[in-house]
Amino acid sequence: MMVIIAWLSFWIDSKKLTARMIVSLITLLVLALLATALNATLPPVSYTTAIDVWTGMCVTFVFLALVICVFASYVSSSENTASQNTAEQNSIADEPVGVPETKSTLKTNKYKNVFQRFLELKLSKKIDVIARIAYPLFFFLFNIIYWSSNSSMSDE
16 A cells, blocks of 8 residues: 555656655655564564565565656756756747647647657656556566465465
């Protein structure tokens, strides 16, 4: 559940670093606390147990969400400063001359394919979109590997 809550931080705007950091840090701290409390209740052993692998990977996923959020916010702020610098250089008050959009051009713009719209996004938004898709997929893949290996161990 904590991994899913950390995944929700990708849905917060990358310009709102404080909100993203709070969600990511609180989930990381709660998960670390849960892992510590769980290990305190188990008898000490000299080998790695399945619960150690599970909690370790969950902490890793939540930490990666934190790193991705920080990176996306950094890229977003650098994009904003770069766009402000170009806006100051191009501060001529003339508007672009062009053909006004008609209903037919608006319909074609509305129905652009998803890949084309993805390519037009800023880098920080691309990072968020990729993370929104890849993060749960990799966690699902980890679950398949983890549970299939543990179910085969319990059969032996």
